Amino acid sequence: MEIQTRKERNGVIVSVKGRMDAVTAPEFEKTLSDLIIKGENTFLLNFGALEYISSAGLRSILATAKKLKEKQGKILFVGLRGPVEEVFKISGFHSIFKIFDSEEIALKEMAPKEIE
Amino acid sequence: MKRLLSIKFPAKLENLGRFMESVSNCARRQGFDQKKIHEIELATEEALVNICSYAYPEKPGDVEINCKIENDRFIIEIIDSGVPFDMTSLPDPDLTADIDERKMGGLGVFFIKKLMDEVRYRRENDRNILNLIVKKEKG
Numbered sequence: 616m617e618i619q620t621r622k623e624r625n626g627v628i629v630s631v632k633g634r635m636d637a638v639t640a641p642e643f644e645k646t647l648s649d650l651i652i653k654g655e656n657t658f659l660l661n662f663g664a665l666e667y668i669s670s671a672g673l674r675s676i677l678a679t680a681k682k683l684k685e686k687q688g689k690i691l692f693v694g695l696r697g698p699v700e701e702v703f704k705i706s707g708f709h710s711i712f713k714i715f716d717s718e719e720i721a722l723k724e725m726a727p728k729e730i731e
Numbered sequence: 732m733k734r735l736l737s738i739k740f741p742a743k744l745e746n747l748g749r750f751m752e753s754v755s756n757c758a759r760r761q762g763f764d765q766k767k768i769h770e771i772e773l774a775t776e777e778a779l780v781n782i783c784s785y786a787y788p789e790k791p792g793d794v795e796i797n798c799k800i801e802n803d804r805f806i807i808e809i810i811d812s813g814v815p816f817d818m819t820s821l822p823d824p825d826l827t828a829d830i831d832e833r834k835m836g837g838l839g840v841f842f843i844k845k846l847m848d849e850v851r852y853r854r855e856n857d858r859n860i861l862n863l864i865v866k867k868e869k870g
Contacts, residue, residue: 698769
């Protein structure tokens with residue numbers, strides 16, 4: 616699994632590549648948790664290059680989302696496909712998280728509403 | 732019954748990759764498509780992670796995987812000698828709960844039940860024997 620983070624004006628884009636399983640999910644959770652400690656509270660997770668995710672990955676996402684909710688933050692998704700999209704659907708994550716078709720649309724959603 | 736694979740390693744997460752690779756190669760040789768192979772990998776990982784996390788609370792132990800074909804059914808048999816655990820008896824998690832109410836556990840077992848055509852459990856000679864079964868399409 617590879618994780619790349621990119622700071623944008625309205626949040627951090629986190630691109631994850633490869634497999635998020637019981638072995639690699641803790642690293643993903645730690646990356647996000649470190650960013651939250653630094654004060655970030657809006658994340659766009661780009662899963663376009665993620666090939667596989669198991670319940671351990673979903674647990675890391677849920678743990679992160681719970682932390683963010685306390686800080687009035689948010690977590691958005693883009694690029695779900697194939698097996699990852701299937702897992703999101705089966706688990707019901709598809710309906711509890713906001714999922715977008717492109718980074719561009721998601722970035723608009725991340726912008727503070729009063730500016731619009 | 733035709734035996735395709737038999738492997739045994741200590742029940743530790745660091746061995747997850749070796750188990751998964753063997754099982755998915757085995758499924759691939761049986762001609763399953765990529766989507767089905769992914770589902771087999773996912774169910775296998777979930778079962779293995781449960782064993783690595785909970786089966787041996789006191790002293791370490793092994794986990795064994797046998798893959799076989801029986802009557803056009805691909806069977807992944809996962810065996811441990813740890814504490815009794817019948818996942819088939821667990822209730823499904825609440826999938827509609829929102830972020831606050833959503834519980835952290837239970838999804839792995841739910842995936843196994845959802846993705847496999849059949850899941851069988853038996854306790855035999857102090858061992859947990861879990862059979863994950865996928866029907867092979869004929870033709």
